[in-house]
Amino acid sequence: MNALDDYKGQEPAWCPGCGNYAILQALKGALAGLGIKPHGVTIVSGIGQAAKLPHYMKCNTFNGLHGRALPPATGIRLANHEMPVIVVSGDGDCYGEGGNHLIHAIRRNIDVTLLVHDNQIYGLTKGQASPTTTQGVITKTQPFGANASELNPISLAIGLDCSFVARGYAADTVFLKSIMKDAINHKGFALVDILQPCVTFNKLNTYKWYTERVYRLDDSYNPYDRVGAFKLAVELSDKIPTGIIYINDKPAFEERISILKEVPLVRQGFSLKNALKELDKFF
Ligand SMILES: Cc1ncc(C[n+]2csc(CCOP(=O)(O)OP(=O)(O)O)c2C)c(N)n1
Ligand SMILES: [Mg+2]
Numbered sequence: 001m002n003a004l005d006d007y008k009g010q011e012p013a014w015c016p017g018c019g020n021y022a023i024l025q026a027l028k029g030a031l032a033g034l035g036i037k038p039h040g041v042t043i044v045s046g047i048g049q050a051a052k053l054p055h056y057m058k059c060n061t062f063n064g065l066h067g068r069a070l071p072p073a074t075g076i077r078l079a080n081h082e083m084p085v086i087v088v089s090g091d092g093d094c095y096g097e098g099g100n101h102l103i104h105a106i107r108r109n110i111d112v113t114l115l116v117h118d119n120q121i122y123g124l125t126k127g128q129a130s131p132t133t134t135q136g137v138i139t140k141t142q143p144f145g146a147n148a149s150e151l152n153p154i155s156l157a158i159g160l161d162c163s164f165v166a167r168g169y170a171a172d173t174v175f176l177k178s179i180m181k182d183a184i185n186h187k188g189f190a191l192v193d194i195l196q197p198c199v200t201f202n203k204l205n206t207y208k209w210y211t212e213r214v215y216r217l218d219d220s221y222n223p224y225d226r227v228g229a230f231k232l233a234v235e236l237s238d239k240i241p242t243g244i245i246y247i248n249d250k251p252a253f254e255e256r257i258s259i260l261k262e263v264p265l266v267r268q269g270f271s272l273k274n275a276l277k278e279l280d281k282f283f
Contacts, residue, residue: 004029006037006038009056011056012056017197018196022176026170027053030180043059043087044069047065050093051088051090060083066097069101070098077254080266089117090123090124091120092131095131103160111188113186120205121139121198127139127140127202134150134204137204154167158245163247164183167192168192195210223244
């Protein structure tokens with residue numbers, strides 16, 4: 001069993017009280033609990049406060065462009081599909097700038113785990129509205145209130161028939177850790193939208209606000225029922241369900257590529273002669 005300290009990276013520079021600390025702790029706990037060693041996992045991110053998480057971990061990491069974590073994660077996974085790949089993103093990074101990549105990664109069903117720190121605000125750039133900011137909320141750049149209606153990532157993912165869709169809450173760290181373990185173990189694309197209080201820039205969705213609304217789905221809930229999951233996702237109520245909301249066990253992208261059936265690309269031999277022969281066919 002690994003100790004949480006095995007994954008310890010640089011000292012986090014997040015604000016005191018930020019929900020990101022609990023998410024970092026849950027992720028270390030999930031990896032340790034699954035027996036995944038630091039050298040046996042890759043964490044990929046883009047730009048934002050959430051996207052700094054790989055700096056605070058010791059493992060293989062790739063920190064790319066804003067909204068662009070999923071393309072390198074796809075490449076890493078295709079090069080070595082024996083290594084778990086985790087993408088860490090923010091609500092702006094993933095649902096805004098990276099929205100197009102998200103849609104197509106879900107469609108491909110690439111076997112990566114996507115953790116979205118959803119603080120319903122752009123944190124790094126100091127408090128502009130993100131795609132999940134509640135309509136009407138006043139921000140620095142929208143003094144008359146966020147104009148557009150908020151995006152519902154859970155119903156979007158179920159609509160795209162995403163293979164695994166879950167919601168966690170940073171302050172319910174024990175449950176979040178168990179959701180992360182299930183998401184990492186799942187074969188296929190797994191989205192975990194994590195409600196993350198931003199103590200500095202989001203004065204609406206506070207710890208108190210979430211704690212009054214969040215509840216855990218229990219064993220009587222069936223995540224394999226797509227219509228039921230969709231209903232749960234779009235139902236407007238004062239209560240916010242957390243847990244695994246939807247599962248569709250279907251073949252992952254890697255399983256549908258014949259050349260990946262035997263060994264990962266990284267362990268397949270490369271012959272320049274054969275490559276040049278194949279290239280010749282184009283001329
Ligand atoms: C192409 C591009 N557009 C805009 C920015 C500026 N920018 C950096 S982070 C960010 C928003 C991050 O918000 P989110 O993903 O929600 O992460 P948080 O900081 O809230 O964790 C923006 C707009 C950028 N770096 N690159
Ligand atoms: Mg954010």
